[in-house]
Amino acid sequence: MKKVAIELTNVSRKFISPEGKVTLALKDFSLTVNEGDFCAIVGPTGCGKSTTLGMITGLNPPSSGSVKVFGKPVVGIDPNIGFVFQADAVFPWKNVIDNVSIGPIFRGKDPKTAREMAGEWVRRVGLSGFEYHFPHQLSGGMRKRVALAQTFINEPKILLMDEPFSALDVQTRALMQDELLGLWSEKKASVVFVTHDIEEAIALGDRVVVLSKGPGMVKSSYEIPLTRPRDVSEARYSSEFIHLSKQIWSDLKDEVQI
Structure with missing residues (x-):
């Protein structure tokens, strides 16, 4: 039986603006991620997806409820956690x-x-020959490969990803999704992957959690039956994939309609 890696229990998170306005980002939110599992989170803008990641890292403590990593309350920054951002976190x-x-x-x-160690990881992410190039000399996809190497070289036990591929074109995104799954399958870190893209969530995840509009709460959760190892491009054409996509969109569309 798998051990629990991440556990958020009845968490709420409030933010107070400089003017004193209170915004409730998450309300009575609970999430459990087991060791080695890949959990994708989808939801409308402002539902607290990124706030959830911040609480796991310890950067955004909850206003109420508890957050535990490997059974211990989150206090400060845990070196076992790796984070891949939407923007490239590289030194130019x-x-x-x-x-x-x-x-x-x-x-x-x-x-x-x-x-x-870096030379080995540069090779593993397909950047051999570019070791001495600077970020401005690389394409968007190549910079994402650098970001993956930066993260995986530290062998994180937990990997948090906040829409890391959203700025990429469709073809490059598919390549990077396959690259991510290949690296993850070797180390089996526990992953929480935030995205707006339902298809990306299904293609990558063992489970997809749908959040309601803010304040965010869990609206539904789907186990993904697609086999691993998984080819992202081919998986999209399976009947299971299409059925899941329709189901999740049915849950999500009420949350994004005005």
């Missing part, structure tokens, strides 16, 4: 190999060892 003044090696260096590895 550093080349690829230096960007990838910076994480291990901050965690105490000597620079030579860190660069050797």
Whole structure:
């Protein structure tokens, strides 16, 4: 039986503006993610998807309820957690190999060892030959490969992803989704993947959680029966995929209609 990696129980989160206005982002929200599971979260803008990730990292403590990681309350930043953002979190003044090696260096590895590790990860994400290129010399998809290498090199036990591929074109997005699944299948980190894209959620996840409009609550949850290893492009044409997409959209459309 799998152990619980992430557990949010009856969580609510309030934000107060400088003018004193109170906004309730999440209300009585509960979520459990087991070790090695890939959980995708979809929902309308402003439903608290990114807030959920912030609470797991410890950056946004809940106003009420509890957040636990591996059975312990979240206090501060956990080094076992990796985060891939929508925007590229790369240093523009550093080349690829230096960007990838910076994480291990901050965690105490000597620079030579860190660069050797970075060289291996640069190869694994398909960027051999681009080690000494700078971010402005790379395409959007290549920068995302750098971001994946930056994250996976630290071998996180939990991987949080906030719409990491939303800015990419359709073809590049599909390639990066396959790349992500390939890397994840090797290490089996527990993943929480936030997206607006229903098809992306189904293609990647073991489970898709649908949130209501803000304040966000769990509206529904779907187990994804698609087999692994999974080819993202081919999976989209299966009858199971199409049926799930229709079901999830049925749940979601009432939340996004004005």
